[in-house]
Structures are given as C-alpha cells and as structure tokens.
Amino acid sequence: MKQAKISFLVVVLLFASVLVSCVPGGAQAARGWSGTAFHDGIVYAGSADGRVVAVDAATGSLKWHYPITAPSGGGLSCGPAAVSAAIYTTPIVEGDLVYVGTYTAQGGRMYALRISDGQIIWEYPRGGAYIGAIVGTPVIAGESIYFSSSDGRVYALDRSSFTLDWSSEQLADKLWTSPAVVGDTVYVSTLDGHIHALSAETGEPLDWSFESQTGFASAPVVYEDIIYVGSFDNNLYAVRIGASEPLWRFAGGKWFWAAPLVSHGIVYAGCLDGRIYAIDAETGEGLWQFESKDAKGRRVPIVSSPYLVDNLLILVNEAGTVHVFDLGDDPVAEPAALKTISIGADVRGSFSAHEGLVYIRDEKNRLNAVDIDRGVVDWMIPLTGEE
Amino acid sequence: MLEVWHLIIGNPILNVLIALSHILGGSFGLAIIALTVIVRLLSWPLTKRQLSSTKALQDMQPKMQELQKKYGKNQQKLQQEMMKLYKEAGVNPLGCIWPMLIQLPIWIALYQAIMRALATTPENLLDLAHRLYSWEMVSQAIPLSSRFLWLDLGGSGDFILAIIVGGTMWVQQKMTTAPAVDPRQESTGKMMLLMMPLMFGFLTLMFPSGLALYWAVSNVIGIITQYFVTGGWGYLKFRSPFQSGPSG
Numbered sequence A: 001m002k003q004a005k006i007s008f009l010v011v012v013l014l015f016a017s018v019l020v021s022c023v024p025g026g027a028q029a030a031r032g033w034s035g036t037a038f039h040d041g042i043v044y045a046g047s048a049d050g051r052v053v054a055v056d057a058a059t060g061s062l063k064w065h066y067p068i069t070a071p072s073g074g075g076l077s078c079g080p081a082a083v084s085a086a087i088y089t090t091p092i093v094e095g096d097l098v099y100v101g102t103y104t105a106q107g108g109r110m111y112a113l114r115i116s117d118g119q120i121i122w123e124y125p126r127g128g129a130y131i132g133a134i135v136g137t138p139v140i141a142g143e144s145i146y147f148s149s150s151d152g153r154v155y156a157l158d159r160s161s162f163t164l165d166w167s168s169e170q171l172a173d174k175l176w177t178s179p180a181v182v183g184d185t186v187y188v189s190t191l192d193g194h195i196h197a198l199s200a201e202t203g204e205p206l207d208w209s210f211e212s213q214t215g216f217a218s219a220p221v222v223y224e225d226i227i228y229v230g231s232f233d234n235n236l237y238a239v240r241i242g243a244s245e246p247l248w249r250f251a252g253g254k255w256f257w258a259a260p261l262v263s264h265g266i267v268y269a270g271c272l273d274g275r276i277y278a279i280d281a282e283t284g285e286g287l288w289q290f291e292s293k294d295a296k297g298r299r300v301p302i303v304s305s306p307y308l309v310d311n312l313l314i315l316v317n318e319a320g321t322v323h324v325f326d327l328g329d330d331p332v333a334e335p336a337a338l339k340t341i342s343i344g345a346d347v348r349g350s351f352s353a354h355e356g357l358v359y360i361r362d363e364k365n366r367l368n369a370v371d372i373d374r375g376v377v378d379w380m381i382p383l384t385g386e387e
Numbered sequence B: 001m002l003e004v005w006h007l008i009i010g011n012p013i014l015n016v017l018i019a020l021s022h023i024l025g026g027s028f029g030l031a032i033i034a035l036t037v038i039v040r041l042l043s044w045p046l047t048k049r050q051l052s053s054t055k056a057l058q059d060m061q062p063k064m065q066e067l068q069k070k071y072g073k074n075q076q077k078l079q080q081e082m083m084k085l086y087k088e089a090g091v092n093p094l095g096c097i098w099p100m101l102i103q104l105p106i107w108i109a110l111y112q113a114i115m116r117a118l119a120t121t122p123e124n125l126l127d128l129a130h131r132l133y134s135w136e137m138v139s140q141a142i143p144l145s146s147r148f149l150w151l152d153l154g155g156s157g158d159f160i161l162a163i164i165v166g167g168t169m170w171v172q173q174k175m176t177t178a179p180a181v182d183p184r185q186e187s188t189g190k191m192m193l194l195m196m197p198l199m200f201g202f203l204t205l206m207f208p209s210g211l212a213l214y215w216a217v218s219n220v221i222g223i224i225t226q227y228f229v230t231g232g233w234g235y236l237k238f239r240s241p242f243q244s245g246p247s248g
Helices: A002-025 B002-023 B028-042 B044-071 B075-089 B097-118 B122-131 B136-141 B159-176 B183-206 B209-230
Strands: A036-039 A042-046 A051-056 A062-067 A069-071 A082-084 A092-094 A097-101 A110-114 A120-124 A139-141 A144-148 A154-158 A163-167 A180-182 A185-189 A194-199 A205-211 A221-223 A226-230 A235-240 A248-251 A261-263 A266-270 A275-280 A286-291 A307-309 A312-316 A321-326 A336-342 A352-354 A357-361 A366-371 A376-382
Touching (some): A036 A092, A036 A357, A051 A097, A092 A139, A139 A180, A154 A185, A226 A266, B002 B028, B002 B122, B028 B044, B028 B209, B044 B075, B044 B159, B044 B209, B097 B122, B159 B183, B159 B209
Antiparallel strands (some): A042 A051, A185 A194, A194 A205, A261 A266, A275 A286, A321 A336, A352 A357, A366 A376
16 A cells, blocks of 8 residues: 555656656747837837737837737647747838738748738738748848748748749758848758758759758858858858858857848857857958857857947847947957947847837847937837737 | 756756767667667666566565465554565565656656757757757757657657557556555555556657657566566566466
C-alpha cells in the first residue's frame, strides 16, 4: 500500500513537473513583433493582440484599429472560437492601402487595409484558405507585392487585381525572412543556407544561387551587386551576385539576426552579441564597433535593424535602449554617440523615424514616440484593448 | 535559479542534442534516441541497483506468500513481518523509484531542448541564438528538421505513439512490479500498474513527439535490460500471488 501511495505521489510530481516546465522555458507562443511604419502623419503597427493600428504621429491618439483573428482550431478545446493572429511583418504603406501579413496556427494571410478607416479591402488567399504563416515583411516593387511564407515559397501578388501573380517552388522547409527585390530579380535567404534568385516576373529560379554550409538568420540586403546576409555561424556574409564563394565574411560574437543597413559603402550590422559593427562594404574590414549595454554594464543583443535618417544612425537594442549617432562628415570615423534613451521595455521589431521622432512598438504592446533631440519619450500609448 | 538550471542542465542538453543531430546526418529523431541511450548508460549504476532489488523481490515471493497465509488476518503483523523480511534480504522495496526521480530533470530539460531546438516559432529561434555554444557542428545543424519516421517531433504525439509509450511502459512495469500479497491490495496494485502507462499515454498526446520518443526508447531499453539482467520476463507472466510464483 505504501509503495502504491509513493508511486501515486511520483506520478503527480511528474505530471506537475512537466507542466511547470512549460512555463519557464518550453515553447514560446507566437506573439509577433511587428515594426512600425510612418506615412503621411500616421504611424502603422501590428499589436501583440493581432490588431493593425493607425496612430496619429503628432499626438499619439488612435485613429483606427482592425483586429485580425483566425479560428482556434476547434476540437474539444474549451477556448474561444477565434484567436488573435500574430503579426511579425512591419506594415507597408503604398497608395491608399497598408499591407500586413499574419501568422496563425492555421497558416498565414496577406491583408490589404484601407488607410483611411482600416477596413480590409482584400486578403490572400480568400475563401477561408491559408498559405504558410508569414514572418518576413513584404516588399512592394512595381505593381506587385512580394513576400515569403512558412510553407517555403515566395509569393507575388498583383496589387491592382488582388490576384496571385505567381508562387515559387518550395525553396526550403520554411522561409521567415523578407525577400529583396532588385530590378527583375527576387533574392531570398533561407534558414538552411541558400540564397535563391528568382525571376520577379514569373517566380522561376534563375541560373545563379548561393549555398553555404550554415543557414542564414537574416534577410538579404542588396547593395550594388553584393548581397549582405547574417549566418548561423556568427558571420556576416558578403556574396557578390553570380559568385559561388563569399566575397568576405565578418565574424561577430553571435548571430547577425537583423538585416544590415548599407549606406555610402559602409555596412552597419547589429549583432546578437550586443554590438553594432561598421564594416567596409567592399573589403569586409571592420571600421568601428559600438557596444550597447544595459545599466549593469552587460551587453544587450541587437535584434532590430539600424535606421539611418539624414546623417543620424539610430540603433535600438533588445532591452529598448535607443542610441543615436551622428555619422559626421567622415563615414569611416567612429561616430559620436549623441543620445541614449530608454523606453523601458524590450524591442524586437523594426522601427521608423520622421522629423526627430522614432516610433517603436515594444514587447509590452505599447507604441512609443521617442524625441531624439530632447532625449525623451514624447508619447506612449498602450496598444491593448480599445484605447 | 532559472539561469543556473539552464547553465547546468538545460543548455548542455540542448547543445549536445543539436550536436548529435549533426553527427547523425541531421536526424533529430536519431539524436533523441542516441541521447536516450547515453542517459540510460549514465544512470546504469542506479538501474543495476533497481534490477537487483527486483530480482531479490522475485526470489522472496514464496516467503511472502507464506507470510500472507500465516498473518493474512492480522495486517499490522503482516506488514511488520514483511518489513523484517525485506530487511533481512537487504532489499529496499522503494528502490525502483530513484532511477525515475533522477530522470525527472532530464525529462524537463529534454522537453525544453526539443521545443527550443526545433524553433517552431520565430520567438523560439531567437531564444535559441542566446543558448547555443560556439561549436561549429551546432551552428551547422541549425535549422533542424522536425520530421522523423511518421512523426513531427515538435508537434503533439499521435495515438500510435501513445499506445507504444503506454504499452512499453506497462510491460516494463509489469516485469518489475511484484503482485500484491494481500488480496485486498490487489485491486490497488492493478490500478497503479495501469495508471502510469495511461498517464504517459495521455502525456504523449499533450507533449511533443520528441519527448514521447525518448520515453518509448527508454522503456524499450529498460525492458531489454530487465530481461537480460533478471533473466526473463519477471512478473509479466505472473498470474496470481496464490499460484506457484513467478514463471520468468
């Protein structure tokens, strides 16, 4: 009897332990980390509860919001019939529409909402269907919108007829990064270590592709005829289009998760080791680096891509600290750090800036406007609920 | 506390699992099986002690039945005599519990490692970046494929896997669990024998297939070890405490 009781106790302990293990470190639910987009006095973002929001950039007042949901999956679940979609993509505004991709348990959809009132004008696919979940921000080029999907395909939609131009063959198990469109070619990097070049017209693979022994963590950035992309081997790769070997590799301390920024022959690459590196785009020579630290002096990973406005380089680390650098007249020289401002919450999405204000959506589901001249948070609004 | 856990157990298991996957041709399923074998090898001293206890319990069955016949109507006296018998034989009837308890943190760490390594969401992939060692074979193994046989190792287990896990666990338990000497405890014993397999069958449907694969392989290794160390099927063929004894 005693053995039976102890066995029962062990079973209960087991059950409880496995359940408890979910909390501190099991699967993290997909919540999304949408960035912000500024357009004509309005800031657009995806919230952590699956809403597309439009906020007045000057006052921080909510203009409209639109919740995107998906069926919860049914079955014997006692949960709600519909759940909020996760939004990883940064909204893209073109004409009078804002485009957002979604990530749900069922898959993903691309939505186009009217910027005047947030009503959905079209969605792809229609009729309750889904494609693979969408993580990478779409790219607009000409009359098409290009995006990658977790089903491993790249899609091109016609923006005027809202129909599918093409979908590529399956290029990988899943595609989570944004494609880069240059001229009539679409470039996409894969988690399994390929850079594919597709015809922007038909989606057919072109003759050239690049293969690495390790997967690529970041989206590709094309500058002149070189592709810059971060790898799981802690290197930033520069690959000349058409070449089979990398032009150079630059070693960081961890992954280069965020897509780098390239300007005036210099690559600015934020790294998960908590540094931003300035690298000569042609030679791969490190020019300068800056360590982004928290109040305790620990380096904080950089998840978001840096942003360049006028001659100011803006960097936001994962802990929500905004660094502003004046690049000055000599782009090679280490810049002076002008301001350091904290918004007090983690940041993973990309951000936008306009006339001295940086718009950041944080992981507390708030939208912040940071005044980089005054070094303060100008306004902040919660994106949860009906505010 | 959580950081210490990750530093000592969580992250090492995660990295070893990913490295094994690279060594085994990119198969995450084979990596889980290899890790199971490694864990069973490391816990061999405890397992050996458990099996010795089981064998001793089997050998004691005739004496236990005699005690049952003699003191069947006096439960207190029966318990005292049984404990005396255990003591004389140097057997701890609860010895089988410890190997299971030792495996608890490994199960938890393995569950976390599977979910992190497979990076089923972008959040998990980003989190993975913070936990990987700078081993070349680790970086080359990312991303891992979650497919193994018919299973999605990152998704919940199916009924086939649940039956395999529950079935192998029942066989292993049946081989090692002595039947109740007291007929009044027999129903409780039967219930306990079923409870664990049912519980783990249920957990298989709730948790990642990768973890259930670990349970299934661990059970099979346990059955094989049990068979060869104790020299047979143990109590699996045992029918009643009032019959002649274990037939294994």
